[in-house]
Amino acid sequence: SQQGEEDPQALSIQEGENATMNCSYKTSINNLQWYRQNSGRGLVHLILIRSNEREKHSGRLRVTLDTSKKSSSLLITASRAADTASYFCATDASTDKLIFGTGTRLQVFP
Amino acid sequence: DAGVIQSPRHEVTEMGQEVTLRCKPISGHDYLFWYRQTMMRGLELLIYFNNNVPIDDSGMPEDRFSAKMPNASFSTLKIQPSEPRDSAVYFCASSRLAGAPYEQYFGPGTRLTVT
Numbered sequence: 632s633q634q635g636e637e638d639p640q641a642l643s644i645q646e647g648e649n650a651t652m653n654c655s656y657k658t659s660i661n662n663l664q665w666y667r668q669n670s671g672r673g674l675v676h677l678i679l680i681r682s683n684e685r686e687k688h689s690g691r692l693r694v695t696l697d698t699s700k701k702s703s704s705l706l707i708t709a710s711r712a713a714d715t716a717s718y719f720c721a722t723d724a725s726t727d728k729l730i731f732g733t734g735t736r737l738q739v740f741p
Numbered sequence: 742d743a744g745v746i747q748s749p750r751h752e753v754t755e756m757g758q759e760v761t762l763r764c765k766p767i768s769g770h771d772y773l774f775w776y777r778q779t780m781m782r783g784l785e786l787l788i789y790f791n792n793n794v795p796i797d798d799s800g801m802p803e804d805r806f807s808a809k810m811p812n813a814s815f816s817t818l819k820i821q822p823s824e825p826r827d828s829a830v831y832f833c834a835s836s837r838l839a840g841a842p843y844e845q846y847f848g849p850g851t852r853l854t855v856t
Contacts, residue, residue, distance in 0.1 A: 664844065673745070673832055673847030674784075719784065727772060728797060729845060731784040 635720045635732025643738040650707040652735040654720030655700075661723050663696055665705050668717045668734070677705075677718075712741045745848035747833050753854045759821040762851045764833030765814055774845060775808055775818050776832040784832075790816065823855045 638653045654663070662681050666674040680687045680696045680703065687694045693706040707714055717736050721729040746765040754760055766773045774789040788798040793810045801808070805824070810816040820827055830852050834845040 671850075673834075673849050674845075675847070676844035679844060727791065728774070728786055728789055730786070733783050 635722055635730065637718070637720060637732045637735040639735060640733070641736045641738070643740065644710055646710060646712055646739055646741050648710055648739075650710050650714070650737055650739070652705045652718050652737070654703045654705070654732050656703075656720070656722050656732075657701065658722075660698070663694075663703050664721045664723075664729065665692075665694060665703075666719045666721060666731070668719065670716070674719065707737075710737075710739045712739050715739045745833055745835055745846050747831075747848035747851050749851060750849060751852045751854075753856065754823055755856055756824055757822045758855075759819065760823045760827075760853060760855075762818040762831050762833075762853070764816045764818070764848060766816070766833070766835030767846055768814065770835035770837050770846070772836045772838075772843075772845075773810060773816050774834040774836075775816070776834065777829045778832060778850070779829045787818070820853075823853075825855045828853055828855050 635654045635656045644650055660682055662679055664679045665677045667677055668674045678689045678692055678694050680694050682698055691708045696703045715738050717734045719734045720732045723729050748763045772791055775787040776784050777787055778784045787800045788808045789796055790810045806820055808818045830850045832847050832850045834847045836843045836845045
């Protein structure tokens with residue numbers, strides 16, 4: 632069963648705008664990761680946030696984590712057409728495996 | 742490093758045929774994961790290996806699916822006999838260590854179509 636649910640399922644914005652995607656999960660976690668998947672490709676790791684962290688930045692990416700609400704958000708600032716992709720959160724609630732969410736499809740129009 | 746390598750990239754087969762998907766993980770990675778992705782069910786973990794040993798195969802849908810990892814550089818996922826509902830994109834991923842924050846490296850996937 633899927634641990635994470637992303638919201639919204641789809642998001643369309645113009646270049647230069649910010650994109651915010653949310654992820655909710657069900658059980659306690661050690662870490663939460665975000666991945667990107669371009670059409671027809673495999674997933675690519677973007678950023679990892681540990682359960683004792685609240686916010687993390689990487690370039691134009693900002694991730695927040697609220698363990699009390701079991702939720703995370705991914706913010707992409709100043710979006711570009713090349714950011715068009717699906718974005719997934721993944722949690723490692725137990726053992727060594729990741730459970731991926733349902734994904735948000737982001738479309739950035741030039 | 743070339744990354745995770747999967748073959749074939751596309752496979753079209755008829756119902757009832759045997760299908761074998763192949764994966765070469767990144768050298769030095771201890772873990773190998775097989776996933777299936779469909780529009781309806783999203784990304785599902787089928788099975789994963791640690792040091793060539795299957796650890797959790799609870800995601801394997803049924804006995805028609807089997808996976809092996811005979812050595813650290815090669816794994817196969819076999820479907821026999823295949824059915825139209827097996828049509829999906831199958832991903833292999835590898836990672837370095839457990840017990841510590843890690844990221845998974847995904848291959849390009851194999852798009853399987855069973856007619």
